[in-house]
Amino acid sequence: MPPLFVSFLAQGGQMAFVLLAAPLFTGFVRKVKARLQRRRGASIMQPYRDLRRLIGKEAVVADNASWLFRTAPYLIFALIWVAASLVPTFASGLMFSWTGDLIAIIALLGAARFLLALAGLDIGTGFGGIGASREMMISSLAEPAMLMIVVTLALIVGSTQLATIAEFLRSGAAGLRVSLALALFALVIVALAENGRFPVDNPATHLELTMVHEAMVLEYSARHLAMLELAAWLKLLLTMSLIAAIFFPFGMAGGGDGAIDLGGFARGALAWGGKLVVAGALLGVFETAIAKMRVFRVPGLLGIALMLGLLGTLLLYVSRGL
C-alpha cells in the first residue's frame, strides 16, 4: 500500500481533473457541431469564459424563492461531482472507488435530478413545472433502463463495483457477448436522455416548448446558473467516461489495491483523453444528423433501452454464455 496521502492525492487529482475537463469537453462537442454546420463556432474555451462571466454577476432571485432554490445548485453540483469522482477515468483502483458502486452512482445522479426538479417547481411558474414534470417522466424510464444495464454487467462480471467491472472487461475474460452489445446500445440511449441531448432534448435552445432541462433552470441566474451549467457539463463527461470505462477500458491504469504508478496514470490520462475526443466527435456528428423527437415519442425510445437492458439480463439468467 502506498502512503495514505498519496492515495488521497490521486483521488483528489481525479476530482480536480474531471472538474477542469468538463467545460473543455462541452466546448469541444459544440465546436464539432458548429464545424459540421459550416460555422466557425465559438472557441472550445468558451464554456470557461461563460462560467467566469456568470460567477461575476449579481444573482437575481425571484421574490418567493425559498432556501431550497438557493441551496439546490450547490447540492446538485456536489452530488454530481461526487458521482463523477467515483467513475474511473484514467485509473481504475483509486482509493475511494469502493465508497459506492454503480448503483450508488446512478442513485447520486437520481438525487441531483430530484433536487433539480424540486428547484424547478419552487418559484411556481409554468416553465419550471413543465420542465420538472417532463424530466421526471423521462427519468422514470431512463433510470430503470440504466439499472437494468448495471444488472446485466453485474451478472457478467459478478460485481457492481465499477473498478472491478472495468478490470474484468479489460482483461478480456468476458469475451464477445450478445448481452454486452445490448447493454452498450441501451447505455448510449440512456446517456443521451440523461444529459438532455438530441433526440430527447435540445441543449442549445432556451425557448422551445419541447425543452426539459433548460425549463427547469429558467429562473436561475449568475453563480447559481453557473453551478447548474457546470453540473450539467460534468454529468455529460461522467456518462461518457462511464461508457469508456465499461466498454472501452483499454489504456486505463490498473491497480485495484490503490497502487500508485505515475507512468500508468499518464498513459491512462492520454487514453482517456483520446476516448473522449472520439466520443465527443461521435456525439457531435450524431446530433447534427438527427432531428429532435416529439416529447411523447421519447418514452418509446427509452422503452427500447429498458427492454434491451431487461433482455440482456434475461439472457444471462437463462444461459451463462450469452
Place this chain on the structure above:
Amino acid sequence: MIATLFGILAFLVLGLIGVFRGRDANGIVYGASLGISAALGIVGLRALFGAAPATLVLPLGLPWIGAHFRLDALAGFFLLVVNLGGVGASLYGIGHGRHERDAARVLAFYPWFLATLNLVVVADDAFTFLFAWELMSVVSWALVLAHHRDPANIRAGFVYLVMASLSGLVLLLVFGLLAGANGGYAFTLMRAARPTPGIAGVAFVLALLGTGAKAGLMPLHAWLPLAHPAAPSHVSALMSGVMTKVAIYAFVRIAFDVLGDLSQWSAVVVLALGGATAGLGILHALMESDLKRLLAYSTVENVGIIFIGLGLAMAFRASGFAAGAALALTAALFHVFNHAIYKSLLFFGAGAVLSATGERDMERLGGLIHRLPQTSFAMLIGCAAIAALPPLNGFVSEWLTFQAILLRPALPQWGLKLMIPADGALLALTAALTGACFVKLFGIAFLGRPRSDAARDAHEVDRFSRAAMLGAALLCLLLGLLPGVLVDALAPVARELLGVRLAEQMALPWLSLIPIAAVRSSYNGLLVFLFIVLATSLTILAIHRFASRAIRRAPAWDCGFPDTSPITQYTGASFAQPIRRVFAASLLGARETVFMPPPGDMAPARIEKTLSDPLWEALYAPLGVWIAWLADRLNHLQFLTIRRYLAFVFVALVALLLALALWQ
C-alpha cells in the same frame, strides 16, 4: 416476556382512562403510551440480541391450548419496529391530539391498538395469535371510523371490515390445516408436525392471502387507500407504518418458521405478486392528489418491495442457497424498518399540513415551505428517503435488494429464472416512479405559490409534532449513514430462520457495508455523506470567496410573462400528466377528454380526466354482484320451519362424518 405482557396490560388500562376521562386525558394517554412503547422497544431490542427465546404459557384462552407467548429474535425485531412507530406516533399525538374533534373516540382505542399490535408479535399459539389479530382489526376499524359522520369514511370502514374478516377467516383455515398432532395449536407443535407438500402448498397460499390482505398486497389492497387515510394522522402513521409490518411479521412467521420447507413455486408466486404490487402501487400513488391517499398507495408499493425481498429469500432457501437467502431476508427486513420510520414521518407531515391548513388535497396547497419551515424540512428528508436517495436509509434497503437479485445462483427452476430479472426491472421502475411521485408531493404541496387562502395563512404546528417529525428525519439520516448497525442487528433473525447470517458489518474498516465480498459490492453511506458535505461546503466557500456575493430579489422571470395568479402553476394532476399518459393509459385505463365549444360559443373549453382501477372492476365489482345474487337466492332460508332447520343440521352432520371417513 413478563415485561412485555405487563406493557400490553398497561396499554389496555390506558385505554380505559381514555374512555372515562375523554379529552382531558390527552396528555396522559399519549405520554404514557410513549413511555410504555419506549420500554417495550427496549424489551424487543434485548430479545433481538438475547441468547435464548423467552417463552411463557398462561392458563388463559381455550383451556386445552392455553395462551403461549414467545419472544425470539424475529419477534424482538418486530417488537422494536412496532414500538418505534408507537413512540413516534405517541409523541406526535401529544400535540396533534389536542386538535382532535372526537378526542374520546381516538383516545379510547389508541392504546388498545398499540396493545394488540404488540400482542400479535409475541403470540405463540394459533388461538392467541388469531385473537390478537382480530382484536387488532376491530380496534383499528374503530379508529378508522373515528370521524364516522363522513360518508366516505363509512364506506372505508365497511370495506376494511370485509377485508379484515376475510383475512381472519383465511388465517383460521391456515392454522386448521397446520395443526400439530392431536390438534396441537401451539406454534411449537405446529412446527414439529411436517405437513405433506400438498397441505403445505394450500396452507401457504391461504397464508399469503390472509397476511397479504392485511399488508395491502395486490389484489387485496383495495381497502388500504380507503381506510388508512380516514383515521387521524398519527393513527394513519401507525396503520401504514406498523400494522402492515405486523402483517408481514405474520407472513414471515408462517412461511419461514411454522411451515418450514416450501417449494420454489411458492417463491415464484410471492415474487410475482410483490413485483406487481410495487409497480401498480406507486402508479396509483402518482395519480393521487390527496396527500394521505397518495401515502397510503405508496405503502402498498413498499409492501410490494418487501415481498420481493421475502420472495427472493424463499427462492434462495428453496434452492439451498442459505447465504443468499440471508441477504434477501436482511434486505426485506431492513426495508420493513425503513418504511416504518419514513412512512410515519410522511403521515405526520400530512397531518401537520391538515391541521395547519385544513386541506388534504395538494391542488389547494403550495408554498408551505415558507409557512411551515420545520415541517417542510422534515418532509423533504422523508420524501428523499422514501425515494431511495443516497445517503439516506431508503437507498440502503433497495441497494441490498438489488444485491440479492444480482446473486444469480444456479436456479434450476425456469419460473424463477424469468421472475427474478423481471422483478429487478420492476424494482428499478418502481424506484424511478417513486422519485417522480415524491417530487410531485413535495413540489406541489410545499413549493411554489399558495393555491388557496388556507395555504397562504398556514402556521407552523406545535413542538411535539415537530419533534416527532424531526426525530424521524434524523433517524432516516442516521440509518443511512450507519446501515451496518441495523444489518448486524438483523443477523440473529437471519440465523434463527435460515441458520446463517451475513458477515459482521460494524467491524469493517471505514464502517462500509459489504454484504458478500469487497470485490462484489460495497457501499459506504458515511463517506458518501461526508463527500457530499465536503464538496458542497467547498463549492459554497469557493464561490463566495471568488465570485460575486450580490443578490437581488425581483419578480419571477418566467420568460418575461410572469402571471400573478397562482392557478397558472403546475398542479399535481398536470405534473403527473406525462406519466399518466405513458404508463397509466394502459394499466389504469386513464383517459383524457377535451370538450371544445363550437366557434361562436362563449363556453369555456374543458378537459376531463378519468381513471379506473381495472383490478376493482375485474375482481371486486363482479364478486360483489355475485355475492348479492347469492344472498338473494339464499334469502328464503331465513324463513323455514324448525323441522327443516333440524333436517339441515342432521344433513350437515352426516356430510361432515362422511367427509371425515373418506379423508382418513
